[in-house]
Amino acid sequence: MVSSAVRSLTPWLQSDLASLPGATASTLGNTVCRMAPLAIERPALGRVPVVAAALEQLVVQTMALRSPTGGWPADLPQTPENLAPYLSEEAWELLDTLETARGTLPSPPSPALAPIAALVPHLLWMLASGGYEIMRLIEGVQARVSAPRNQGDVHIVRLVPLLVLVVDDVSYALDLVTQADPVPPLYLPEATEICLLENDLDARPWRCGDLLEKVANLITYTQPGLAELLGAGCAIEALRPFQPWQPATLHLHLHLAEMETQVYPQPPYGSKGSASAEMLYLSPKGENGSGVAPSGFTLDDFASTLAENPGDATAGVLGDWLTFTDESWIQSLLSTYAQQVIAQNLPALAVGSGESNPPPGGPNQGEAFCSLVTCAATDLVQGINGLFKHTFVHEPVLVADAWPRLRWYLAQSSERVMQLMGGVSVQVLPPGLSWQQGSLYLRPLMQITTAHRSWIIDLSRGRLLPTSPQALPADAAVDIADNPWRTPLTVAELTALIDRDLSTYTPAMASLRQGTPINLHRLDGEAGCQPGQLTLDWCFTLQTTL
Numbered sequence: 233m234v235s236s237a238v239r240s241l242t243p244w245l246q247s248d249l250a251s252l253p254g255a256t257a258s259t260l261g262n263t264v265c266r267m268a269p270l271a272i273e274r275p276a277l278g279r280v281p282v283v284a285a286a287l288e289q290l291v292v293q294t295m296a297l298r299s300p301t302g303g304w305p306a307d308l309p310q311t312p313e314n315l316a317p318y319l320s321e322e323a324w325e326l327l328d329t330l331e332t333a334r335g336t337l338p339s340p341p342s343p344a345l346a347p348i349a350a351l352v353p354h355l356l357w358m359l360a361s362g363g364y365e366i367m368r369l370i371e372g373v374q375a376r377v378s379a380p381r382n383q384g385d386v387h388i389v390r391l392v393p394l395l396v397l398v399v400d401d402v403s404y405a406l407d408l409v410t411q412a413d414p415v416p417p418l419y420l421p422e423a424t425e426i427c428l429l430e431n432d433l434d435a436r437p438w439r440c441g442d443l444l445e446k447v448a449n450l451i452t453y454t455q456p457g458l459a460e461l462l463g464a465g466c467a468i469e470a471l472r473p474f475q476p477w478q479p480a481t482l483h484l485h486l487h488l489a490e491m492e493t494q495v496y497p498q499p500p501y502g503s504k505g506s507a508s509a510e511m512l513y514l515s516p517k518g519e520n521g522s523g524v525a526p527s528g529f530t531l532d533d534f535a536s537t538l539a540e541n542p543g544d545a546t547a548g549v550l551g552d553w554l555t556f557t558d559e560s561w562i563q564s565l566l567s568t569y570a571q572q573v574i575a576q577n578l579p580a581l582a583v584g585s586g587e588s589n590p591p592p593g594g595p596n597q598g599e600a601f602c603s604l605v606t607c608a609a610t611d612l613v614q615g616i617n618g619l620f621k622h623t624f625v626h627e628p629v630l631v632a633d634a635w636p637r638l639r640w641y642l643a644q645s646s647e648r649v650m651q652l653m654g655g656v657s658v659q660v661l662p663p664g665l666s667w668q669q670g671s672l673y674l675r676p677l678m679q680i681t682t683a684h685r686s687w688i689i690d691l692s693r694g695r696l697l698p699t700s701p702q703a704l705p706a707d708a709a710v711d712i713a714d715n716p717w718r719t720p721l722t723v724a725e726l727t728a729l730i731d732r733d734l735s736t737y738t739p740a741m742a743s744l745r746q747g748t749p750i751n752l753h754r755l756d757g758e759a760g761c762q763p764g765q766l767t768l769d770w771c772f773t774l775q776t777t778l
Contacts (some may be wrong), residue, residue: 267468271457278575288323361644373431388491394727432633553753565740566613573609622775646733657713670776682764703771744768
C-alpha cells in the first residue's frame with residue numbers, strides 16, 4: 233500500500249523524472265541486503281526499574297536546574313560542560329545502574345537478510361519519529377524561497393530522505409517518500425535561504441545547509457540507530473538481480489526539494505499567522521510508478537492536516553487558542569519525552585559506563601557523553617531552541633497547531649501506532665455479518681469541552697466531526713494483510729496493543745483518556761476565555777472497498 237503522504241506529494245513532482253546514471257528505484261526495490269537489523273524497538277534498558285528510576289531523577293534534576301526558577305546564573309551558558317558539575321551525582325547514579333545492568337544486555341544482533349523494500353517503512357518511521365518538525369518537513373511545508381531564480385516566491389518545500397546503495401563504485405538511489413528515482417534538479421542548494429511559513433514552525437530565515445545539519449543532529453540523538461547511515465555509511469553485503477553477493481555501503485542522505493507547484497499564503501487565523509495544511513491535501517492521483525513493491529506501512533495521512541474545504545479550516549474551534557493549565561501533566565509530557573530521547577542512547581552509555589578514574593578536574597568519557605545527551609534532550613523540551621522545541625504546552629497555542637503536535641506524540645510512540653493511524657489493508661468479520669474488505673484505521677479523537685459546548689476533532693486529519701465515528705465492535709475478527717504481529721486479531725486485541733504502546737512510551741498521552749484541564753480562548757467577544765477539558769480517545773474504523 234502506498235502511503236497517502238506519498239501520493240499527496242506526487243502532483244508536485246516533474247512528470248518526466250530525471251534519472252541518475254545507475255541510480256534507479258527498481259534496482260534498489262529488488263535488492264536484498266545482509267546487515268545488522270535496524271534498532272526499531274525502544275531499548276529494553278530504559279524499562280529496567282532501577283535504570284528507569286535513575287533516568288527519571290536525572291531528567292527531573294536537569295529540568296529543574298534549567299527552569300526559569302532554577303537559579304541558573306543568567307550570564308553562564310547552559311552548555312553540557314557547564315551543566316555537568318551540577319548533574320554529576322545523578323549522572324553517575326545512572327551510569328552505575330547501567331554498569332550493573334550490562335549483564336542483561338542482549339548480544340549484538342547477527343547480520344540478517346533485509347530486502348530494501350522492507351527497510352523503507354522502518355526508515356520512514358524512524359525519521360518521522362525523530363521530531364515533529366522532521367515529520368512536517370517530510371510531508372511538505374510552505375516556505376518562502378530566496379534564490380537567484382525566484383526572489384522570495386512561496387513554494388512547497390519538503391525533506392527528501394535519500395537511501396543510497398554504493399556497490400562497485402556505482403550508486404543506486406531511492407527517494408524514501410515517493411519510493412521513486414531521485415530528482416536532483418528539484419534539490420535546493422545548501423546556500424539557498426528559506427523561511428518556513430507554517431505558523432507552528434520557526435519563521436526565521438534558514439540556510440538550507442544549516443537546516444539540514446540541524447535535522448541530522450536531532451536524528452543523531454533521537455534515533456541513534458540512524459547515525460551510521462547518516463555518517464560514513466553502513467557496511468553491508470548486497471544481492472542484486474543477476475549479480476552475486478557483493479560488499480556494499482548503505483547511506484542515508486538528506487536534501488531539501490522545492491516542489492514545482494507554487495502556492496500562496498492563506499489568511500491568518502489570528503495575530504500569529506496562518507495554518508496552511510489544506511494546501512497539502514490533494515486527492516490521490518495515479519499509482520506509484522517506482523519499482524519498489526508497495527509495503528503495508530503508511531506514514532499516516534500526514535499531508536492532509538486541515539479541512540479539504542478552505543472555508544472549513546476556520547470553522548468552530550480550530551481557529552481558537554487554548555492553554556494547558558495542569559502543570560503536572562505538562563511536566564509529565566515533557567519529562568517523559570526527554571527520558572525517551574536519553575533512553576535511545578542508553579546502549580551506548582552502557583558500553584562506556586564501566587570507565588573509571590576520570591581525569592583530574594573533569595568527567596570521564598561516559599559522564600561527558602551522558603551530560604551531552606541529557607543537555608540535548610532537555611533542550612528539546614525546554615530550551616530556547618527555535619525550530620526544534622516542545623514548549624507549545626507552556627504558551628497559548630492555536631487549536632489548529634496543537635492537534636498535529638499531539639498527533640505526532642501519538643504516532644512516534646511506536647511504528648505499530650503510526651502504521652495503524654495511516655491505515656492497513658484488512659478483511660474484517662464483524663459478528664452477525666460477512667467478511668468485509670477495506671482499510672482499517674486507528675482513529676484518535678480529541679474532544680474539547682467547555683460549560684457551553686463540545687467539539688470532536690479527528691487527529692488523523694484535523695477535521696471537526698459532528699459526532700464520534702462508528703467504531704468496529706471489540707469482538708470483530710481482523711485479518712491484516714502482511715500482519716507484522718499475528719493473525720488474525722480481534723479489535724479488542726489490537727486496542728490492547730495500542731494501549732500498551734501508549735502507556736509504555738507516551739504515558740502522558742495515554743492519561744488524556746481521563747482528560748486534562750485547559751483554558752479555551754474564544755475569538756468572539758461574548759465567549760472570551762472559558763475553562764474546559766481536553767480528552768483523547770481512540771477507536772478502530774473500517775473504510776470498505778467498493
